[in-house]
Amino acid sequence: QQPVQSPQAVILREGEDAVINCSSSKALYSVHWYRQKHGEAPVFLMILLKGGEQKGHEKISASFNEKKQQSSLYLTASQLSYSGTYFCGTAINRGNEKLTFGTGTRLTIIP
Amino acid sequence: EPEVTQTPSHQVTQMGQEVILRCVPISNHLYFYWYRQILGQKVEFLVSFYNNEISEKSEIFDDQFSVERPDGSNFTLKIRSTKLEDSAMYFCASRGQGAGEAFFGQGTRLTVV
Numbered sequence: 143q144q145p146v147q148s149p150q151a152v153i154l155r156e157g158e159d160a161v162i163n164c165s166s167s168k169a170l171y172s173v174h175w176y177r178q179k180h181g182e183a184p185v186f187l188m189i190l191l192k193g194g195e196q197k198g199h200e201k202i203s204a205s206f207n208e209k210k211q212q213s214s215l216y217l218t219a220s221q222l223s224y225s226g227t228y229f230c231g232t233a234i235n236r237g238n239e240k241l242t243f244g245t246g247t248r249l250t251i252i253p
Numbered sequence: 254e255p256e257v258t259q260t261p262s263h264q265v266t267q268m269g270q271e272v273i274l275r276c277v278p279i280s281n282h283l284y285f286y287w288y289r290q291i292l293g294q295k296v297e298f299l300v301s302f303y304n305n306e307i308s309e310k311s312e313i314f315d316d317q318f319s320v321e322r323p324d325g326s327n328f329t330l331k332i333r334s335t336k337l338e339d340s341a342m343y344f345c346a347s348r349g350q351g352a353g354e355a356f357f358g359q360g361t362r363l364t365v366v
Contacts, residue, residue: 183357243296
């Protein structure tokens with residue numbers, strides 16, 4: 143079953159903040175966040191692992207609530223380049239870590 | 254920076270024809286994946302490949318699909334008899350040992366006419 147993302151879409155003015163949420167009904171091993179611009183490949187942003195380990199870009203922050211199987215991606219002081227569709231991908235097993243992606247959150251930043 | 258490369262970038266094929274999509278994963282990676290994305294929709298898992306065999310596949314990955322790692326560097330996805338609904342962007346991804354990010358290639362846009 144795919145993770146549920148919210149909101150589906152958000153429009154921000156440059157400099158504003160946003161939070162994108164991802165929740166799963168299954169116990170997760172890891173949550174991966176990607177950004178995809180139109181016609182391009184998903185670009186890795188952040189991985190959050192069960193147990194608290196995180197890896198990702200310095201300017202991106204995220205959280206993973208293991209009890210609730212929820213993750214949130216925090217975008218602060220948004221820039222025009224942040225526009226795109228954000229996907230969370232969830233993995234339930236260590237090792238294979240095939241990702242089940244949510245339906246995405248379309249973020250539009252306006253000047 | 255190492256990257257996953259895919260060829261061709263765009264493939265147009267007639268319904269019923271066979272297509273082979275090619276990928277060169279990052280050289281020291283061990284896990285390989287194919288995903289697809291129908292226009293405007295989410296990215297969907299097709300198959301994962303580890304230690305020269307399929308480790309998991311989705312219900313989309315039926316008998317018309319197959320994967321190979323023929324020479325230790327390339328990773329291919331073959332669709333034997335394409336259908337109109339196979340039209341999508343196909344992404345290859347690879348990942349190294351241990352928990353970590355999967356790197357995606359730029360994708361092959363497959364159009365079945």
